[in-house]
Amino acid sequence: MERELALEIVRVTELAALASAPWMGRGDKINADGAATSAMRAMFDSISVNGTVVIGEGEMDEAPMLYIGEQVGSMNGPEVDVAVDPLEGTEIVAKGLNNAMSVIAIANKGNLLHAPDMYMEKLAVGPQLVGRLRLTDPMEVTLAKAADILNKNVSELTVMVLDRVRHEALIKTLRKVGVRIKFLSDGDVAGAMAPAFPEAGIDLYVGSGGAPEGVLAAAALKCLGGEIQGRLMPSDANEYARCLQMGIDDPYKVLTMEDMIGTDDVIFAATGVTPGEFLGGVRYLPDDRAETHSIVMRAKTRTIRFIRALHYLPNKKGL
Secondary structure, three states: OOOHHHHHHHHHHHHHHHHHHHHOOOOOHHHHHHHHHHHHHHHHOOOOOEEEEEEOOOOOOOOOOOOOOOEEOOOOOOEEEEEEEEEEOHHHHHHOOOOOEEEEEEEEOOOOOOOOOOEEEEEEEOHHHOOOOOOOOOHHHHHHHHHHHOOOOHHHOEEEEEOOHHHHHHHHHHHHHOOEEEEEOOOHHHHHHHHHOHHHOOOEEEEEEEHHHHHHHHHHHHHHOOEEEEEEOOOOHHHHHHHHHOOOOOOOOOEOHHHHHOOOOEEEEEEEOOOOOOOOOOEEEOOOEEEEEEEEEEOOOOEEEEEEEEEEHHHOOOO
16 A cells, blocks of 8 residues: 555544534434544545445445445545444544544455454453463453563553443453453543553453454554454354354454454554544634644554644535
């Protein structure tokens, strides 16, 4: 992929963030997500790729825009797989909370996993723990290994987990072991990325979240030097069959980074909608201007760019 694409796709996440930000705190996640999706799709037309959405808003009969299999881009550039979450954290925006963002990952065609829309068990870590832990180990063993590698007491570890009823047993184990827990209300991609940012103070991200978000997190962590392991959690025969239909021969196998994003280059971009662990949110300024904070990264070079942009809103088509 051409390196110029890194700066091109961040324009897509910026517009999606600007479109969804006016819905912050209004209790309407449907319109917030719809605004982000419409803006993202409109901006894609100006990007020089021949892209196919492999992770999007759903199937064609479920989502009118950015559906799985939809062609995006100007069709004049390289063939790429596209994974999108126009508004990662719809509930966050509706409630006016932190860590909502607009997210994109692109890779050369055939590299991104076609992840079905179901839960995935996850273990995400930063660079120091890459290749050192296993998703299949009991949580007590994982935490003991992590503490030893990081030269910490187990009680000094900070573990992030989504605050969900389904995590009741996991949280009980974490409490018993004595680690610090940082709960996340929503924002699965941001949560999985957090261990790769030292300033976030998170050692591990554990628990279950969306499988599509797991692939997006894998793209980000490859650029950041971190790692995520995942395992799909089909809840019934229909979900199991769905995995097979999407080309996943063993739905219960532990998925590595290579399984999720391949071994080739990948580009990841995200723009904050509301303030978060490592990105600021959209901020409105006088004279019809708005400020955005984005991150754009490329795995091949491991370059990480934080971009602060000022936008003149009347000139933004698609808003």
